[in-house]
Amino acid sequence: MAASQVTLRVYVRGGVAGGTLAESQWENKVFAEFEKQNPDIKLEIVTPSGSDYLDKLTLLWTTGDPPDVWDHGGAVATYVSQGWLLDLMPYVKRDLAELKAEDFFSGAWRAYQWGGHFWGMPFLSMPYPLLFNADLFEGAGLTTPPIDWDDASWTWDRLVEYARKLFRVGADGRVQQLGVVVRTDGTVAPMYSWLWGGDWFDRDTYETSIPNKCTVLSRANELAYQKLVELARYGVAVNGEAGFWSGKVGMVVNDPLLDVMNGAIATQGKIRWGIAAIPRGTQPAALLATDPWMVSSKTKHPEAAWRFIKYITSQKVMESYTTFGVAPVARASALPEYLNRASKLSGYQSARDVLTVLAGGQKYGREAYDHVISGWRPWLEQVSQRELPAMLSNQRSVSEVLTRIQEGMQTGIANLRKK
Numbered sequence: 001m002a003a004s005q006v007t008l009r010v011y012v013r014g015g016v017a018g019g020t021l022a023e024s025q026w027e028n029k030v031f032a033e034f035e036k037q038n039p040d041i042k043l044e045i046v047t048p049s050g051s052d053y054l055d056k057l058t059l060l061w062t063t064g065d066p067p068d069v070w071d072h073g074g075a076v077a078t079y080v081s082q083g084w085l086l087d088l089m090p091y092v093k094r095d096l097a098e099l100k101a102e103d104f105f106s107g108a109w110r111a112y113q114w115g116g117h118f119w120g121m122p123f124l125s126m127p128y129p130l131l132f133n134a135d136l137f138e139g140a141g142l143t144t145p146p147i148d149w150d151d152a153s154w155t156w157d158r159l160v161e162y163a164r165k166l167f168r169v170g171a172d173g174r175v176q177q178l179g180v181v182v183r184t185d186g187t188v189a190p191m192y193s194w195l196w197g198g199d200w201f202d203r204d205t206y207e208t209s210i211p212n213k214c215t216v217l218s219r220a221n222e223l224a225y226q227k228l229v230e231l232a233r234y235g236v237a238v239n240g241e242a243g244f245w246s247g248k249v250g251m252v253v254n255d256p257l258l259d260v261m262n263g264a265i266a267t268q269g270k271i272r273w274g275i276a277a278i279p280r281g282t283q284p285a286a287l288l289a290t291d292p293w294m295v296s297s298k299t300k301h302p303e304a305a306w307r308f309i310k311y312i313t314s315q316k317v318m319e320s321y322t323t324f325g326v327a328p329v330a331r332a333s334a335l336p337e338y339l340n341r342a343s344k345l346s347g348y349q350s351a352r353d354v355l356t357v358l359a360g361g362q363k364y365g366r367e368a369y370d371h372v373i374s375g376w377r378p379w380l381e382q383v384s385q386r387e388l389p390a391m392l393s394n395q396r397s398v399s400e401v402l403t404r405i406q407e408g409m410q411t412g413i414a415n416l417r418k419k
Helices: 021-037 053-062 076-081 089-094 106-110 134-139 156-166 203-208 219-232 257-267 302-312 315-321 336-346 351-363 376-392 398-418
Strands: 006-011 041-046 121-127 130-133 175-177 180-183 235-238 251-253 273-276 286-295 365-367
Touching: 006 053, 006 302, 021 041, 021 302, 021 315, 041 302, 076 286, 106 121, 106 286, 106 351, 106 365, 121 257, 121 302, 121 351, 130 134, 156 180, 156 219, 156 251, 180 219, 219 235, 219 376, 219 398, 235 376, 257 273, 257 336, 273 351, 286 302, 286 351, 336 351, 351 365, 376 398
Parallel strands: 006 041, 180 235, 180 251, 286 365
Antiparallel strands: 121 286, 130 251, 130 273
16 A cells, blocks of 8 residues: 555445345445545445444444444434534535535435534435325226325325225225325334424424424324324324235335335336325425435544545436435436336336426425434334324324323433433
8 A cells, every 4th residue: 555545444234234235236346436536545345244234333433443434324413412423514615516516405415414514425315205006096096196295285185085995895894905004113203293384303403413302292293193093094004015015005105215116126017106295284294314425523534535425425426326226316417217217117107207206305305303313213213113003093092192202202302311
């Protein structure tokens, strides 16, 4: 190694811990190209080696051997609170023209900016749209759901009516077809409050990323989750797609695009499907999951690390990812191949329509709590997952469950402050 050459330690999934062989092969290729373009920088690749991704990352930090850069999002706000991340805002401001910030989707670009800081450069960013079975809609004589998030006719009440018409029960009383699957994963569950002007936390929480005050117990939230209970009568409320790809489910509400693409690839044309906007309550809203590349606060080579970040989040590199990736990249200009793949797998929807759904989700999107609220997982998320099933199965009232979540959250916040 030349005397002037520096080494950057890059932590990636490496084909394990949620990664794929295709992703690992792609990383090897783009990393080699970076070294070719930047002979003064050598990349040392670190992987989980069979461990959990976050567990290995935590071990690297606790043993005083953190990577210089890493990817795949995760608990970004928690990383910030632990002092792991370098604030990229000075670099972003300096190189704003070079970055072509206007090329990033708006939701992705703002995902990790708070308090005047910029904690991660977006690479992947996926809204959680509504997934529908086009064949079942046609069979029921229904027009498919709107793709435009600004379509004021696409209301929650209309969604409930669609679910009712798609729900099928046989003469023996057994359910033959679900009208809807309502995803209530810990990542998704809080989002329903946003549609009705509610929230689970106060403004100070979002300005600092540190949980301050839980606001689950409110009239807006009670309305939101009462509406959710009404919808669940015509299907199930679960953590997942609940058999959508078997062809016996009309819709899935808040289905991440990664799951959509994986399901479509696995079934290869078994059904025709499409994605649509999430219907509005009193306002439009969308859930986003954005995976950024981050720089360690302990790096000895911040300029070299920043050069790598600019390269890996460039239009050209993102475009190369879309040839195999199942989640959409954060730059609009790099998306065409991904859109074409999604359209072909759909068998129903055009690439332009897929883009309309993605762009609208970015416009109205808010980043998932586990990414932007420190300690959401596991301290706070477990509270909602423990309490929501009783509400959705009508074993407890909405107000009772929200009260229990409020109390549990406040206890969780108090515990976090003690740490």
